[in-house]
Amino acid sequence: MFALNQWYVAGFEWEFQERPIARTFLNQPVVLFRTGEGTIAALEDRCCHRSLPLSSGTLEERGLRCGYHGLLYAPSGLCLEIPGQEKIPARACVRPYTVSVRNQIVWIWMPSEPGGQPDCDAPEYAVHDDPRYRYRGDVYHYDAPYQLIHDNLLDLSHLGYVHLRTIGGNAKIHMHAETKVEEQGNVVRVLRYMPSSEPPPTYTAAWRFDGLIDRWQEIEFDLSHLRIWTGANDAGAGSMRDAGRGGFHMRGFHGVTPETDVSTHYFWTVAANRHPDMPDMMDTVYEQSALTFEEDKVVIEAQYRNMLQFQHAPQIDIHVDVGPNRARRIIERLIRETAG
Incomplete structure (x- = not known):
């Protein structure tokens, strides 16, 4: 459903x-x-x-x-x-x-009934029209249920284990990142902050840092898509919580649309700003983002195949599952409302 x-x-x-x-x-x-x-x-x-x-x-x-x-x-x-x-x-x-x-x-x-008309406008994603950014994107197909992709995007602690060649970084710092989860209406926000981190390869390819970085990850879940703002500045150069912070910015759009009960369309774009003293590295950011999402696809599809093999095996939750679990509860409520 x-x-x-x-x-x-x-x-x-x-x-x-x-x-x-x-x-x-x-x-x-x-x-x-x-x-x-x-x-x-x-x-x-x-x-x-x-x-x-x-x-x-x-x-x-x-x-x-x-x-x-x-x-x-x-x-x-x-x-x-x-x-x-x-x-x-x-x-x-x-x-x-x-x-x-x-x-x-x-x-x-x-719609819930054939011919049903929208009761609201389609969502806006102004980043695509923001002159501060250039963006590119692609469409992937997953042989896995859509909520496994939500889980992956809402829990970025896996970066230090899955994405070492691109946006990863120190796995221990990722698992111990200061994290705050907020919920308002049908939106879940996961805020993660990692001060004094080593910059990962994608960041150093696109931006000139002096050494260690203060790194942030801000994720917003909505039923049909997620908006992810990640980036970093030189350590101590300013507050990671400042909406006008400087440094390197990556803005990700992730449209997650169920195809069937067991397969999903994944529509993504990545937008990035340019360092004033470096060449435009958008192609590199896109290529490394594509590699990152291909790594996620391999993990999620393998995860689902194994879930089918071990259908009755219990699973446990750990501290990084708060955001994904809240998103699942919102989806369950919206499904009940549709059925009701």
Whole structure:
């Protein structure tokens, strides 16, 4: 079961060019495509005639044409044309989904009932339009349930063990980091501070530090996505809690959308600022971030395979699980509200 009547990430605007894209969200097959007017639309991925996936069709000025018998569908889901037949049956239509594009992120509204309309705007992520940052991103597919990805992103203590080549650092400092967990409404915030740390490889590649660094990690969980602000400054150069702090900044967007009960779409971007006396290192930051997330993918998929092997084995919680556990309780409540 999933929380419905929610916006979920469906992709990035740059993905949608000359071909439709098939994706499944919350067990519902969907085709997404760019219309002749340049907007992005979404329909159920099924022709109402003989059920060929519409994602196998072609884009035209007026809509999406089925690749089997040529039925043409408007972005509204209505059939506009049946080749060789003048009369179009009233039932010749497919289910449309509401789509919104903000800050180059494509959002899809997943209603509890077909035809349900959004009761709020799609989330904003202003970092993508902030001139202080450059960003890049990608889309990954996980053979694992979506909440395991939430757990991973809300608990960054694993960095010192999993990501030694990129954003890791001293594992002991990570496990002993000063940590505060806050909860407000449907949002969980995990704040972690690590003063006088050794800078990890990604940081030293992108920023010139004098020696040890004061390092912060601020994570905000929402049902459909997480916003992670990490970075560092020279040790003692200023408060790690100052919203206007200087130094090296990495801003991560993590859209976590269930595909099925046991698979997930992971849409991510990383944004970084540039050191005034260094060349632009965005390509390096992106490449090392991609390596980091690929390492996470290997761990999470192996974790899930083993969970299936040891289905009845008990698990324990430790001190780093406070944030993930709070997020799980929020999801459980939202699922109950949808069902109710």
